[in-house]
Amino acid sequence: MNITGKALLLGDDVSSDLIYPGRYLTVTDRAEQARHALEGLGAGWPERLRGYTVLGAGWNLGCGSSREQAATALLAAGVKLVIARSMSRLFMRNSINNGLPVIESDELASALTDGVTLSADLARGVAQLEGRTFHFERLPQALLEIVRDGGLLARLRRTLALETRP
């Protein structure tokens, strides 16, 4: 799995309340979720995301609430890859299980700046950034397959379709 995109950076401890405010929790439409992505960070969001597909962050990205819209709203807003120095357990799970690839790497996240183009090979654990090569801990195969399948529900849909085939 290879992903190439332009990076945009957030800071440390960006909570899931900031990524996706609680008042939109009952929104189930992904396009509508995308309109509120990162809205908690203040004016200008999520418009500032436009054109960027790699979201970088500091420590403890997505801390707090279990709301998966923190991952699905980013996905719907066009984010293809998240790279953070560290991220909360729930944010990481919600990303993987909804098909949004994540990389937890202090070294790689620290090297990102706004607007740089990065390409990452998730299966090999290698990223290229401005001529430099970075190695990161790749996700276990079973989790990479969930991401590749587009998340747990996409997988479930296929399983159910097979079961009900005449």
Next chain:
Amino acid sequence: MTTLAEKILSRAAGERVSAGQYVEVSPDWCFTVDDTIGLIMKYHEEVGLRRLAAPERLGIFYDHFAPADNRDHASDHSAGRAYARRHGITHFYEIGQGISHQVCVERGLVRPGQLVFNSDSHTTTLGAVACFGTGLGAAETAYVWATGRIWVRVPATIRVVLTGTLGPGVDAKDACLALLRTHGSRVATYRAIEFHGESAASLNMASRLTLCNMGVEMGAKAALFPADSVTAAYFGQLGIPIDMEAGRPESDAVYEREIRLDLGGIEPLAARPHAVDNIGSVQELEGTVIHQAFLGSCTNGRLQDLRAAAAILSGRHVAPGVRMIVTPASSQVLAAALREGLIEIFTAAGAVVTTPGCGACAGLHLGVLGDGEVCIASSSRNFRGRMGNPNAAVYLASPATVAASAVIGRITDPRSL
């Protein structure tokens, strides 16, 4: 040689597992709350699911916006009721029954040695009864409901050794804030916490629930008190037999690290805006003007917490310009508080008592803050926007500190009243 987390996950995986492994597990319970039921139903419809794997192991709790405050929330509630009926989900808890974590502990649904998921991050609370409780997202919950299983990473465990005794006017909440002050909000990311030490044994169930609840604010996947005499007495009074051994780590378990905390050295503390580990002593924050005082939540909405606040509010009145909101964690807490005369004390003091549930904590209803306002809350999160308004500020403190501050109108050390 397994920690309690490894022991519980080994049973749920059907094989012996250790920290760092990725395994598939079948939980004993998988719950959801009203803020997620809408997504779960939508996902099941989208994938064409007709039958749930094990409806008897599922539960639905209406607590985050209960009673419903707007049309969308009300529609989610009504669709969820129909869904529960259609699929035979009998563990269904209506508005006003209380917060999921409180209800499933006080009714003895969750027990030592069990693995429990809930689509709510504060599911770590259940560790107070030696149960591995942890949060899931909506898609994950929908998947577990459909298949009965899901992957987990087995966490390494931090052993937290408690010594000493909490002083007068100092609460388990202050102990949580003390841990956050010293170790920060990232110390336990993707790890389990196990509480040990001579003083762990002296903490009652309410205090344990508070400590385990705040485990997630340190990033923990689960926070557990191994089963002991307090656990046995708790289930004994509920008339529920338990397997004590299933709720204990093995004697030579391997821990990633050890953290020590002297409960005797703790003073009343508060988390300043807008981070749970931005800690100051209540004394140094004294004088900070507040507009709202919130007593409630799965962190501190239990009878013990209402008693601590009532002891301060008795014979006193909430300061002019301040409103105080009391939200019992469950209907059982409300009933007990009524019997003890606590509700009368609150109303006489000028506080308002609301329907049991999550209340103002999640910023959805029952106490959203106005622009520029300051709230002191007994809940567990003060991220910007948490209580519904990014232009407001939230301080987190113990029930006693919340009550004392409500009386004076400024942040106040409860020991000074």
